[in-house]
Amino acid sequence: MNSLKIRFTENEMKNEKTPAEQLVFGTKFTDHMFVADYTEGTGWHDHRIVPYQALTLDPSASILHYGQTVFEGMKAYLSEDGIVRLFRPEQNMKRMNISADRLSMPQIEEELALEALKQLLEIDKEWIPKEQGTSLYIRPFMIATEAHLGVSASKTYTFIIIMSPVGSYYKEGIHPVKILVESEYVRAVAGGTGTAKTAGNYASSLKAQEVADREGYAQVLWLDGLERKYIEEVGSMNVFFKIDGEVVTPALNGSILDGITRKSIIELLKYWGVPITERKVSMEEIREAFLNGKLDEAFGTGTAAVISPIGELRWKGELFYVNNGETGELSQKLYETLTGIQRGVIEDPFGWVVELKK
Structure with missing residues (x-):
């Protein structure tokens, strides 16, 4: 990504929130997601925060056949003092680039990816549950999108960040x-x-x-x-x-x-x-x-x-x-x-x- 300019399209159809005690991991998602595209020779472009929505892929897209994809998992926490906290997020973005290198995928600009995440969190802050043990799970990921069946690294990619409110992993304390x-x-x-x-x-x-x-x-x-x-x-x-x-x-x-x-x-x-x-x-x-x-x-x-x-x-x-x-x-x-x-x-x-x- 080579620019902090992020186009924003608001979701006019807000999703209904699930009570904290009913949250199931990875089944409910916030109103918006961050998306950026990569084209060989151009780099990362078209940075945008858009309504959470389905993706459109060509049936021959590289991800569907050769599995060129990497992802991360991290969390945002909303404390009683009203401050949103991230835990070592720079380590997640650093590791994502290590994963991307192994899969012959392009590097993300780590600081700009974190800035995009912060902007997304600001927009969907109300989705972060406040109850003890709950958090907002964050899933940055990258997929290969080139429509090409040849076995080679894709020339186009999409980087996306989606977020999901999650309940306490341990409902009644940690158990072996x-x-x-x-x-x-x-x-x-x-x-x-x-x-x-x-x-x-x-x-x-x-x-x-x-x-x-x-x-x-x-x-x-x-x-x-x-x-x-x-x-x-x-x-x-x-x-x-x-x-x-x-x-x-x-x-x-x-x-x-x-x-x-x-x-x-x-x-x-x-x-x-x-x-x-x-x-x-x-x-x-x-x-x-x-x-x-x-x-x-x-x-x-x-x-x-x-x-x-x-x-x-x-x-x-x-x-x-x-x-x-x-x-x-x-x-x-x-x-x-x-x-x-x-x-x-x-x-x-x-x-x-x-x-x-x-």
């Missing part, structure tokens, strides 16, 4: 979940697209998740694609383990997404003086820690849940129970601290929060 360790399917391999936030990674995870659902498990724990022994992610989240007082998380290895919540957890633990190590973590190590009574806590991290405690793991028929199936002290403290910083009720010593003017 049961996790099935996946030994047949893999999420990604080094050199693939695991480090990119792109649609194909999520499509390829659905089969394993169906199996987990049938067997009564909330998520899948992914192992590496080569040896099927080292832990990578849990569902669509990064994963942490507290073993004998030390927190460990799989090191970024070319197939693991560099999560913004993950990054924040690591920085927060270091700030507190809690031992934290990024390295390879095998399922055999987790098994041994459980058998020796040293598996203190385990949790996933991501934008939607922030912290999702793990209460049980099943691997090759064996069950490993974590902290007696209860939320651990560290998991609870991390959740309360991060959500408190996000909502402006706890001091932000890191400068993570971006406040929008009233």
Whole structure:
């Protein structure tokens, strides 16, 4: 994007808002969306905020056949003081460009994309729910639009930001979940697209998740694609383990997404003086820690849940129970601290929060 001039078309048909207690993730959307187009040789152009509406694509558009698309997930929070807050939004835009580069897609101008988001939030501010635990989920994404069936990078793209009010992820406090360790399917391999936030990674995870659902498990724990022994992610989240007082998380290895919540957890633990190590973590190590009574806590991290405690793991028929199936002290403290910083009720010593003017 090469200009801050954004054309605005107001939505004359306002959507009906859903009460906070009835909100379902990703099913209700605000009145407007931001759109910009890209043409090779011209760059980004026609920046606009328009009524939320369906897209028109040629049946041969590249996105429909070769999956050239990247996206991000972030949230806006409206606090009791009336200030709208974003949590590390510059990291989302930076990561989107990393994803775009991997998919041979054009770079967005990060500062201008953030400015467009701020203008969109100002227009649809009334859609941000105020109730405890609620937020406005923000989905920036880019798709390839060239009408061409040749296997090559598209010459045209569209960048869009849509927003959806979402309820509290945990209705009655955070609860540990049961996790099935996946030994047949893999999420990604080094050199693939695991480090990119792109649609194909999520499509390829659905089969394993169906199996987990049938067997009564909330998520899948992914192992590496080569040896099927080292832990990578849990569902669509990064994963942490507290073993004998030390927190460990799989090191970024070319197939693991560099999560913004993950990054924040690591920085927060270091700030507190809690031992934290990024390295390879095998399922055999987790098994041994459980058998020796040293598996203190385990949790996933991501934008939607922030912290999702793990209460049980099943691997090759064996069950490993974590902290007696209860939320651990560290998991609870991390959740309360991060959500408190996000909502402006706890001091932000890191400068993570971006406040929008009233």
